[in-house]
Amino acid sequence: MTETRTPLWLFDGDCGPCDRAAASFRTRVAPPADVRPYQSTDLDALGIGPDEVLRGPVLVRPDGSHVVGPQSVAELLLMSRPPFRLAGALMLAPGVRHALAAIGPHMYQQRYRLPGATAACQTPEPVHTAG
Numbered sequence: 001m002t003e004t005r006t007p008l009w010l011f012d013g014d015c016g017p018c019d020r021a022a023a024s025f026r027t028r029v030a031p032p033a034d035v036r037p038y039q040s041t042d043l044d045a046l047g048i049g050p051d052e053v054l055r056g057p058v059l060v061r062p063d064g065s066h067v068v069g070p071q072s073v074a075e076l077l078l079m080s081r082p083p084f085r086l087a088g089a090l091m092l093a094p095g096v097r098h099a100l101a102a103i104g105p106h107m108y109q110q111r112y113r114l115p116g117a118t119a120a121c122q123t124p125e126p127v128h129t130a131g
Helices: 016-029 070-078 084-091 094-109
Strands: 008-011 034-037 058-060 066-068
Touching (some): 016 034, 058 070, 070 094
């Protein structure tokens, strides 16, 4: 796990809707984070497995730990300016957080159905292993 000074939010730069969402985050939300495609990042150095970036966007915290999916979006919003902080706090509220954790991976797997999506947006279904 590598420590970073600035939070780092990674998204799928090969996916049109993801790229547009990231551009909107940069300009409208303007979080105090580096927003970049995971394809241009050394994931191994950050301790992020290739399967994790296929489950959703990834937020690498300054201490080097990271979260994936809706929680990464919520934490990114929470560190941003108002009114985005409120949206992040709402996303982390107990009922909402659990609902997003349940539907977030499915939504991310279906992003290839969004307007402007290409075949690059389609990711393989996650492998579920017995644990």
